[in-house]
Amino acid sequence: MPDKFLFAMEVMLNGLMAGVLYSLVALGFVLIFKASGIFNYAQGVMALFAALTLVGIKDGQIPFAHLINAIFGTNIHHFGWHLPAFVAIIFTVIVMIGFAWLVQRFIFRHLVNQEPIILFMATIGLAYFLEGVGDLMWGSDIKKLDVGIPKGMNETIELLTYNRFGYGFFIDNLDIFATFLAVILVTVLVGFSQYTKQGRALRAVADDHQAALSVGISLGYIWVLVWSIAGVVALVAGTVWGAKSGVQFSLSLIALKALPVLMLGGFTSIPGAIVGGLIIGVGEKLFEFLVGPMIGGATENWFAYVLALVFLVFRPQGLFGERIIERV
Amino acid sequence: MGGNIPMKLKLTSIVLSAVMAAGPALADLVMPMLSYRTGAYAVNGIPFADGYNDYLTLMNERDGGVGGVKIDIQECETGYNTEKGVECYEALKGTGALVFAPLSTGITYQLIPKATADGIPVHSMGYGRTSAKNGKVFSNIFNFPANYWDGASIAIKHIMDLEGGDIKGKKITLLYHNSGYGKEPIRTLEELAKKHGFTYTGIAVDHPGQEQKSQWLQIRQNKPDYVLMWGWGVMNQVAIQEAANVRYPMDRFIGIWWSASENDTVPAGDGAHGYKGLALHNSGLDIPIYADLKTHVVDKGLAAGAGDQLGTVLYSRGMYNAFLLVEAIKTAQSLSGVAQITPAQMRDGMEALNITEDSMAAAGLPGFAPPFSVTCENHGGPGLGMVSQWDANAQKWNIITGLIASDMDVIQPLIDADSAAFAVENNIAPSCG
Known part of the structure; x- marks a missing residue:
């Protein structure tokens, strides 16, 4: 088989894997938009904050240590423990639930019935606030995240493809792990949405706030619930991406990778986030591989948006989004 | 109204004092x-x-x-x-x-x-x-x-030292931040490629550099003899991790002095062992x-x-x-x-x-x-520089060469x-x- 074809296959497979990583971020956006109509600008920063909290708790870092030291002249930094990853994850989930409650209690409770643009603006403010609090709480130095996620080339796939094609494909173990995580996450989310009382309440709120309220569904409770779930999804995304690059401010920029996925998959569809991610991942990787070298490379950032735009022209609601028809 | 004047004066004095103290x-x-x-x-x-x-x-x-x-x-x-x-x-x-x-x-x-x-x-x-x-x-x-052109030349000289002075026919790839900074060494490397007969290839990484799978697949497929890196921020950490993932030999991966700090290597753990970087000075x-x-x-x-x-x-x-x-x-x-x-x-x-x-x-x-x-x-x-190498076990950079002078015949x-x-x-x- 010609080398070029095999290379393209390898690139395509890696594009699929990268797409899953993008989908993990996009899922958080979809959940909140679906339940409340809010485009959560803070989703990327939530991923950063969750990952920072996970590392901080795991390594026994004292929150706000720099601030405490500056005010009281102390020199405290760590509690002196190193928790198992599983325990640290549980504590981080609790923190993200607490964060969801705070967001609902102090921001969105006061913005019920406001225009979507106001709610969007509120999430911009939330993003910058959370960014600052995250820095203040855990410091802005780069942190190594080691929660046991496998990394490096998968030797089985390399061997199998070598035996079959005479060329061993590279697939990162971390990407395979992320794919499994995404499958589990989507299964749980769809199951929760379809088969639980809370899930049905969530869908009812998404359909019609007023009608949901009239049958006794608590809007506040549902919003805390959905922001908590989005917080957990942010933790998953932050952990996977943080394992690649270390936990640092740039993690918040992974949201930029999710936007074309949302444009393509639709803002209200969980399967759309997955399929959109896969299309963007494969599209941008193949374009970079086939066309990039001819035009100077570094095409991925902009090509993802071009691809999403093309889809938008033909399906403005995205591939799986709900079509909005307003009749006069 | 007259009674407000002293208060205004006080306020003005306080504001002026604050401005003076801040400046x-x-x-x-x-x-x-x-x-x-x-x-x-x-x-x-x-x-x-x-x-x-x-x-x-x-x-x-x-x-x-x-x-x-x-x-x-x-x-x-x-x-x-x-x-x-x-x-x-x-x-x-x-x-x-x-x-x-x-x-x-x-x-x-x-x-x-x-x-x-x-x-x-x-x-x-x-x-x-x-x-x-x-x-x-x-x-x-x-x-x-x-400067950067010195850096490019110093890296090539180090490679020549490793290759016994002859790098004709070798493939050298520059992985660079797609910005003015990252593009600085390109011209020098092109000139050095002409002079020494190696094949130069540039691969750009867009800001911030969080995702580099395509770039490292290209490197894996092209199999360059050496990879140079002009990166900054998260681009460095991801590049080193991806290099380890595709099992690129770390001692053939050389970063400019802005791509060679503890921040760049620590997140990749043991995978970063042997990665090299240029150094302008000692540390520790x-x-x-x-x-x-x-x-x-x-x-x-x-x-x-x-x-x-x-x-x-x-x-x-x-x-x-x-x-x-x-x-x-x-x-x-x-x-x-x-x-x-x-x-x-x-x-x-x-x-x-x-x-x-x-x-x-x-x-x-x-x-x-x-x-x-x-x-x-x-x-x-x-225009002098040294080459340092990351020791993941000791978690420190070690200077491994003496001072290397850049090739002013090309750079000047x-x-x-x-x-x-x-x-x-x-x-x-x-x-x-």
């Missing part, structure tokens, strides 16, 4: 620091800014300033954003700022015409516009002790100056950061940058005969700078970096051509004095 005292040596402690590149900006600030604080606390005049550090946050950097410059240039150290190639490019017109020197240490080495054209811009805590820093700065609670960055590569670089500028102040004071120097006198001091083993030892930095001097013709210093014509073009574009008659 620099007129009798200080104003040293701006364009830093970035926030944003995507804060991870690298923080240790550099800490080192720079702490050294200047040490001068104030231990020596009472420079030549008896206290240093006033004016830090301004740029977020590594060129527009913000220019805003910082505009805000601080009127404070009597002696010299600007932008810590960004993009900001440096913007400041070249502005600072030259304002008569304020700019020091872009190991970054910025490479042809600013030609002081006959770039009268106010200094980029000593080395085994240097006499740290005893003074601890006594006069850290223990007094005056450290710019948490005090946890001391000895790291980028902290050392910030400290080295401040050291060079303090030595330039001393030179300017000596030349002018006054302690309270002006930016113009600072420029003269930078142009007459002479760093010797003795001056480094006196500052508590013996053998920290090569001695060098600056002249009007050469604002870029000697490029500098001459680029600076001549700039002179024509800006109606500058190249001259000294």
Whole structure:
């Protein structure tokens, strides 16, 4: 088989894997938009904050240590423990639930019935606030995240493809792990949405706030619930991406990778986030591989948006989004 | 109404006092620091800014300033954003700022015409516009002790040493940040490729560099003999991780000095072992100056950061940058005969700078970096560098070569051509004095 074809296959497979990583971020956006109509600008920063909290708790870092030291002249930094990853994850989930409650209690409770643009603006403010609090709480130095996620080339796939094609494909173990995580996450989310009382309440709120309220569904409770779930999804995304690059401010920029996925998959569809991610991942990787070298490379950032735009022209609601028809 | 006048006066006095207290005292040596402690590149900006600030604080606390005049550090946050950097410059240039150290190639490019017109020197240490080495054209811009083209040449010379002097037919790939900074070495590498017969390939990575799968698949498929990296921020950490993932031999992966700090290697764990980087200076805590820093700065609670960055590569670089500028102040004071120097006198001091083993030892930095001097013709210093290698077991960088000089036969014509073009574009008659 010609080398070029095999290379393209390898690139395509890696594009699929990268797409899953993008989908993990996009899922958080979809959940909140679906339940409340809010485009959560803070989703990327939530991923950063969750990952920072996970590392901080795991390594026994004292929150706000720099601030405490500056005010009281102390020199405290760590509690002196190193928790198992599983325990640290549980504590981080609790923190993200607490964060969801705070967001609902102090921001969105006061913005019920406001225009979507106001709610969007509120999430911009939330993003910058959370960014600052995250820095203040855990410091802005780069942190190594080691929660046991496998990394490096998968030797089985390399061997199998070598035996079959005479060329061993590279697939990162971390990407395979992320794919499994995404499958589990989507299964749980769809199951929760379809088969639980809370899930049905969530869908009812998404359909019609007023009608949901009239049958006794608590809007506040549902919003805390959905922001908590989005917080957990942010933790998953932050952990996977943080394992690649270390936990640092740039993690918040992974949201930029999710936007074309949302444009393509639709803002209200969980399967759309997955399929959109896969299309963007494969599209941008193949374009970079086939066309990039001819035009100077570094095409991925902009090509993802071009691809999403093309889809938008033909399906403005995205591939799986709900079509909005307003009749006069 | 009459009773309100004293209150207004009081308020006015309070506001004026606050403004006066916030601004620099007129009798200080104003040293701006364009830093970035926030944003995507804060991870690298923080240790550099800490080192720079702490050294200047040490001068104030231990020596009472420079030549008896206290240093006033004016830090301004740029977020590594060129527009913000220019805003910082505009805000601080009127404070009597002696010299600007932008810590960004993009900001440096913007400041070249502005600072030259304002008569304020700019020091872009190991970054910025490479042809600013030609002081006959770039009268106010200094980029000593080395520049990107030196870096490219030093890396190639190291590769030649490893290959027994012959790299004809070898494949060398540059993985670069898709920005002015990342593109700086391309021209030099193309020239060096012609001279030495190796095949050069450039692969760009877009800001911020969080996702590099395509680039590393290309590298895996093309199998270059060596990969050079001009990266910054998260791009470095991801590149090193991806190199480890595709099992690229780490001792054939060489980063510029901005891609060779602890921040870049630690996240990849053992996978980063053997990765190489260029070095302008030594690092580590085994240097006499740290005893003074601890006594006069850290223990007094005056450290710019948490005090946890001391000895790291980028902290050392910030400290080295401040050291060079303090030595330039001393030179300017000596030349002018006054302690309270002006930016113009600072420029003269930078142009007459002479760093010797003795001056480094006196500052508590013996053998920290090569001695060098600056002249009007050469604002870029000697262009010397070393190669360091990351030891993941000991979690430290080790210098593994002696000083390597860049290939001026290739670089000087490029500098001459680029600076001549700039002179024509800006109606500058190249001259000294």
